[in-house]
């Protein structure tokens with residue numbers, strides 16, 4: 001006689017099916033999403049709009065039911081927003097009450113089984129750093145981190161350039177000015193600015209090769225851009241050399257904020273506090289112009305991320321990009 005009945009695993013009682021276009025499925029999706037991401041709530045309408053806006057690509061969505069109610073959902077399809085051929089994306093979410101019972105893994109394997117392996121060159125996913133379950137789940141399925149991205153914000157009311165400057169390195173002999181007066185005083189400002197901006201951008205996109213824009217192209221795309229402000233673009237100079245720049249740009253959807261757009265310093269002049277000083281000047285200018293905050297996006301562990309932290313930016317939890325190394329298809 002058996003004394004103990006084995007506890008049935010969730011995988012034994014669950015049923016997988018396709019997501020359908022019904023309001024009931026959309027409501028279940030929204031409920032799961034809002035339970036998991038309460039700080040960025042979504043609605044049925046927003047989810048339907050996202051689907052309507054999606055290009056005509058392969059996109060599989062699966063629903064896991066237990067006793068007739070939705071316990072988890074997953075989707076997998078071409079990651080068109082990455083612009084890389086063969087890039088796929090997978091996402092799984094499971095109701096809190098049903099986690100750690102193998103449901104997420106079941107949905108994940110089912111989704112992958114359905115994907116055409118020859119079309120898939122990379123399998124991408126991601127998770128916010130505060131979703132420990134999501135991170136561990138992806139790691140357990142062989143995903144490795146590819147990068148981090150976080151939103152950060154500096155409250156300019158709290159920003160005190162004098163106090164901060166005392167705690168930062170003395171960047172001399174570098175000198176700092178906004179681009180606006182340099183366009184009056186420096187006859188070859190355009191060529192110098194174009195060259196510096198190009199070098200910084202070329203380093204940022206390497207190993208991709210970036211062609212230097214013509215003077216006309218640079219004027220059209222950079223100087224005449226609607227959000228470009230030569231008073232919020234600061235230049236560092238050493239003697240007659242232009243050695244660094246930082247740019248803040250206005251934002252289309254928030255006229256109280258500027259965005260940290262681009263910063264770079266000549267490799268030979270790094271480590272001397274030039275980027276920090278550029279940012280201090282630019283933030284002080286933004287404050288003087290009446291802006292309330294500076295927003296930034298990027299890797300919180302990069303050198304710019306460290307500078308921002310030091311200058312008082314508050315960071316949101318980072319989004320961690322992850323990728324699963326795939327077996328090459330059999331020849």
Ligand SMILES: CC(C)(COP(=O)(O)OP(=O)(O)OC[C@H]1O[C@@H](n2cnc3c(N)ncnc32)[C@H](O)[C@@H]1OP(=O)(O)O)[C@@H](O)C(=O)NCCC(=O)NCCS
Nearest residue numbers: 091092093094099100101102103104105133134136137140
């Ligand atoms: C990620 C998620 C879908 C996992 O669902 P799940 O049904 O709990 O996952 P499984 O039970 O199949 O877990 C498989 C393995 O992942 C790891 N794992 C999952 N959650 C974990 C947690 N909270 N802590 C540590 N490890 C965890 C474990 O190795 C686990 O195996 P084990 O239970 O035998 O130790 C669920 O946590 C979730 O909905 N998170 C929010 C959405 C999200 O972040 N998705 C990730 C991006 S795809």
